[in-house]
Amino acid sequence: MSGAANVVTSILLLAAVTFVLLACIGLYRFDDVFSRIHAATKSITLGVILVAAGVALQLRDPGDTAKLVVAAVLQMISAPVTAHILGRAAYWTGTELSPDTVVDQLAEADLDPER
Amino acid sequence: MMLVTTVCLAVLALCALLCVGRIVRGDSVADRVLGLDNLLIVIVVGVGVNAARTGSGVYLDVLLVVALVAFIGTTAVGRFIERRGTR
Numbered sequence: 001m002s003g004a005a006n007v008v009t010s011i012l013l014l015a016a017v018t019f020v021l022l023a024c025i026g027l028y029r030f031d032d033v034f035s036r037i038h039a040a041t042k043s044i045t046l047g048v049i050l051v052a053a054g055v056a057l058q059l060r061d062p063g064d065t066a067k068l069v070v071a072a073v074l075q076m077i078s079a080p081v082t083a084h085i086l087g088r089a090a091y092w093t094g095t096e097l098s099p100d101t102v103v104d105q106l107a108e109a110d111l112d113p114e115r
Numbered sequence: 116m117m118l119v120t121t122v123c124l125a126v127l128a129l130c131a132l133l134c135v136g137r138i139v140r141g142d143s144v145a146d147r148v149l150g151l152d153n154l155l156i157v158i159v160v161g162v163g164v165n166a167a168r169t170g171s172g173v174y175l176d177v178l179l180v181v182a183l184v185a186f187i188g189t190t191a192v193g194r195f196i197e198r199r200g201t202r
Contacts, residue, residue: 006116009116009167010116010119013119013120013123013164013167014119014122014123016123016160016163017122017123017126017127017130017160017164018126020126020127020130020156020157020160021126021129021130023130023153024129024130024131024133024134024153024157025133027133027134027137027149027150027153028133028134028136028137032142033142033143033145033146033149036137036146036149037149040149040152040153044153044156044157044160047156047160048156048159048160048163048182051160051163051164052163054163054167055163055164055166055167055175058116058166058167058170059166059167059170059171059172061172063172064166064172064175067172067175067176067178067179068163068175068178070179071159071163071175071178071179071182074179074182074183074186075156075159075182078182078185078186081186081190082152082186082189082190082193085189085190085193085194085197086145086148086149086152086189086193086196088193088197089145089193089194089196089197090143090145090196092197093143093145093196093197095142095143095145
């Protein structure tokens with residue numbers, strides 16, 4: 001294993017872990033479900049992508065790289081879906097919004113929640 | 116490589132603690148489910164870091180399976196919350 005690959009892998013892994021840590025701090029500290037979903041979903045997806053890149057560079061094996069690509073793509077597809085379903089469920093079951101919320105356009109819209 | 120991955124795994128342990136804290140404190144079921152989802156993805160990242168640490172791709176299948184379980188589980192519980200209410 002060459003030294004340059006090790007350095008790049010280290011940087012990628014550290015960046016990935018930093019993003020995951022930011023996601024978890026946001027998840028723990030934010031005020032309501034929706035801001036927590038916002039904090040958790042985006043940066044943790046980037047964390048998974050970066051860690052997949054780092055591990056693929058370290059292992060240098062086509063089969064392992066294929067698995068990591070599948071994992072990263074799966075995360076990119078599943079994170080928005082998960083966030084949407086959780087946010088939707090939380091909103092329609094009457095979860096309170098943070099007191100700092102500025103605008104709630106969905107409440108002003110004239111919608112039938114059962115539709 | 117050893118030093119870097121050790122630091123990474125330590126930070127990931129802290130992340131897992133924060134997720135568990137959210138699961139324990141959670142205001143609603145949606146918060147707890149989100150915490151569990153996040154915890155599973157932290158595990159995915161941890162398995163990846165471990166693969167780079169040991170230099171073997173044996174556990175990458177585990178990584179894929181955990182990612183799939185996180186997605187399917189969260190989706191299922193999300194639909195369930197929507198049908199049954201937040202309690």
